[in-house]
Amino acid sequence: MIKRNTFWGYERTDGQVGIRNHLLVVSTVHCSAVVAQKIADQAGGVAITHQQGCMQLGEDLEQTKRVLQGVVQNPNCGAVLVVGLGCEQIHAKELAETVKDKPVAYINIHAEGGTPKTIVKGINIAKKMIDTISRQKRIQCSVSKLILAVKCGGSDPTSGLAANPALGVASDLLIGLDGAVVMGTESLYGSEHILAKRAKSPEIAQKILHSFADLERDSLQMGHSFKEANPTPGNKLRGITTMVEKALGAMTKGGTAPISGFLNAGERVTEPGLWIMETRGGDVTGISVQAAGGAQLVVFTTGWGNPVGLPIAPVIKVTGNNSTYKRMLDNLDFDTNDIITREKTVQEVGEELFNKILDIADGELCKAEILGHNEFAIPRIGSAI
Amino acid sequence: MCEKEYQSSSLITGERNILVLSPKDNTATVVGASLKAGDSFRFDGLIVKAMKNIPFGHKVALCNIQAGEYIYKYGEIIGKATETIYPGDHVHTHNVEDVVDELRHQISSPNSRSDKFKE
Numbered sequence: 001m002i003k004r005n006t007f008w009g010y011e012r013t014d015g016q017v018g019i020r021n022h023l024l025v026v027s028t029v030h031c032s033a034v035v036a037q038k039i040a041d042q043a044g045g046v047a048i049t050h051q052q053g054c055m056q057l058g059e060d061l062e063q064t065k066r067v068l069q070g071v072v073q074n075p076n077c078g079a080v081l082v083v084g085l086g087c088e089q090i091h092a093k094e095l096a097e098t099v100k101d102k103p104v105a106y107i108n109i110h111a112e113g114g115t116p117k118t119i120v121k122g123i124n125i126a127k128k129m130i131d132t133i134s135r136q137k138r139i140q141c142s143v144s145k146l147i148l149a150v151k152c153g154g155s156d157p158t159s160g161l162a163a164n165p166a167l168g169v170a171s172d173l174l175i176g177l178d179g180a181v182v183m184g185t186e187s188l189y190g191s192e193h194i195l196a197k198r199a200k201s202p203e204i205a206q207k208i209l210h211s212f213a214d215l216e217r218d219s220l221q222m223g224h225s226f227k228e229a230n231p232t233p234g235n236k237l238r239g240i241t242t243m244v245e246k247a248l249g250a251m252t253k254g255g256t257a258p259i260s261g262f263l264n265a266g267e268r269v270t271e272p273g274l275w276i277m278e279t280r281g282g283d284v285t286g287i288s289v290q291a292a293g294g295a296q297l298v299v300f301t302t303g304w305g306n307p308v309g310l311p312i313a314p315v316i317k318v319t320g321n322n323s324t325y326k327r328m329l330d331n332l333d334f335d336t337n338d339i340i341t342r343e344k345t346v347q348e349v350g351e352e353l354f355n356k357i358l359d360i361a362d363g364e365l366c367k368a369e370i371l372g373h374n375e376f377a378i379p380r381i382g383s384a385i
Numbered sequence: 386m387c388e389k390e391y392q393s394s395s396l397i398t399g400e401r402n403i404l405v406l407s408p409k410d411n412t413a414t415v416v417g418a419s420l421k422a423g424d425s426f427r428f429d430g431l432i433v434k435a436m437k438n439i440p441f442g443h444k445v446a447l448c449n450i451q452a453g454e455y456i457y458k459y460g461e462i463i464g465k466a467t468e469t470i471y472p473g474d475h476v477h478t479h480n481v482e483d484v485v486d487e488l489r490h491q492i493s494s495p496n497s498r499s500d501k502f503k504e
Contacts, residue, residue: 157414157442160459161404193488194461212489227483239414239443241456241476242483245463303442340404340416 003351005177007361008138009145009296013101016075017145019296019361021136022046022312023079023129025122026072028095029053029088032109036083038119043126045081046311050378054088060381061089067266067378069098070292076312078133079103081126083118086110103129138363144178146361147269149290149298149313150253152187153283156238156303160249162320162339162349163301169350170299170357171255171274178272182263182293183254184279184286185211189230190247195276199259207262211278234304253301265379266292284308285379287315297360299353307331308375309368316366318353333366402426403445407460412444412476414458420445425473436473444476456481462488 009017023045027036033049040047048071052064068090072080080099084092085108092106105125112118150167152159171181188195192212199205219226231240240246260273266289269275277293279286283306287298291313298315300306305328309315319325322337334356338344360366403413403426413428420426420435427433428447439445444458450470455462464481474480 158416161406161414161416190483190485190488193491209489227485236478239440239477241444241478241481242464243485244461244483244488245458248459248461248463 003173004355004358005143006140007143007146007358008363009141009361010075010078010136011139011141012075016294017141017296018075018078019146019363020076020313021078021133022076023081023126023133024048024072024077024312025081025083025126026068026095027053028068028082028084028090028092031085031088032083035109035115035118035122039081039083039122039126042119042123044130045126046374048311048376050376052378052380053090055385056089056380057382057385063265063381064378065090065095066264067289067292068095070266070268070289070294071312072099072104073268074291074294074296074312076291076296077102078136079129080105081122081129082106083122084108103132105129142177143174143358143361144272146174146297147180147182147293147295148174148357149287149293149295150181150183150301151283151287151290151298151315152250152253152301153286153308154302154304154306155187155235155240155246155250156321156324157240157249158320158337158340159301159303160240160245160252162336162346163303163318164249164251164253164320165346166320166336166339166350166353167253167299167301167318168255169347170354171253172257173351173354174357175255175257175273180260180269180272180275181254181257182269182275182277182290182295183251184277184290185215186279186281186286187250188247188276189215189226190243190245191251194248195251195259200261204259204262208259208276211262211276215280238303253299263293265289269294279379281379282377284375284377287313288376288378297357299357302332305331307368307371307373309366309371309373311374311376314360314366315368315373316357316360317368330371331367333360403428405447406458409460410457411447411450412456412458413447415439415441415443415445417441431472434473436471437475439475446470446472446474446476448472450476455484 025040025045026048027033037047082092096106196205257274263277317332318334320336325335402417405413420439425434456464
């Protein structure tokens, strides 16, 4: 198989490369979410809405800011319209000012005088932006510009046997071409004894171990052990017995590279190589913060079949379970079952998956995009105030 | 680990309806059709007979595993037997406990921020 090392992307002035060219209409706070959504729907943009942005403290507030800044700075974003209310903690003007290299504007519902006026003004701004960015052409770019988020959810034993190992081959191929891969912690509880040994430095190893120790501490403070929730009932029904077994199956999706760094949720990937990001919570928060870290696309492995996508990045669905693939063909992009039947090797299927990733990078739509799956969520730290 | 070190030349060995991922493993994963009680499969010269119905994706024991001994899959420890497990047994939550704390404590004290990391 011919291994490609280029793809067609949208070059940004800061050197990053997008694989999509979206106008993002971003709400700063839950209160402006509906207005942002209506502007995006009318003007051909994609809305980034969420439930945060006010009544937050300390690290929790910083995390929300970091994730929103990460999203608007993601290279798949060609232009940004920030929609605020006017009295919230996340200021529309400040968020807009973090965008340096592309068309950007902000509006506030208070200043415009209510919902209808804000929507009309927003549509007028947005349609000009869409017109501008639609003229940009794709150019041939090095795959070293790609940051791939790898994720698993709704896992069953085929995830660990086929889908994740095949994705691991693709991860290694990308890293071998100086690209980057970011893998979330949420599926890795129970493999830290192995991951820590793969860290490039003792400091990175300590961060990995502390992340899992902090999770244990926080769940105990709630009067529970996180082992109560993991493996999930669905994992156990399909034959995953322990958290360690689940994690060992999950960790293979990142490949075999040394671990270049540990990131907080939404922190930017800055160099090639394999990165671990703290991604507590469910599947949607996980892929959202990985995209905020700069990932232009996500490969999401699933044994049971999972439909979620992102407004800002393709989420490619890969399964190792052939009956799931047939049943949920509307949602699933790639089947690795040939590994289980031993008709192909992990390496062969992984190389095919790598080419599929580059086809999607070139502009081919994945199923989640075709079906309009545009979930997005920002995780919380601590309790609400 | 089984006393006998199985030879494997590739990641995946075993018969078509079971997968053994590493020569260190004392379990195999059922793939293709589920195993029915009484079904037997040949593995590395031995005949293993399923003692219960074992669904697709679940694990079957390849050898005797005493209570307290480790369960291996992927060539790694994934749990510990809570009772004696016989060849052909279903290996799952009813006879296996997690070892996440034990494995973590092998390399680090989770309550300490001091540098206890060792290669």
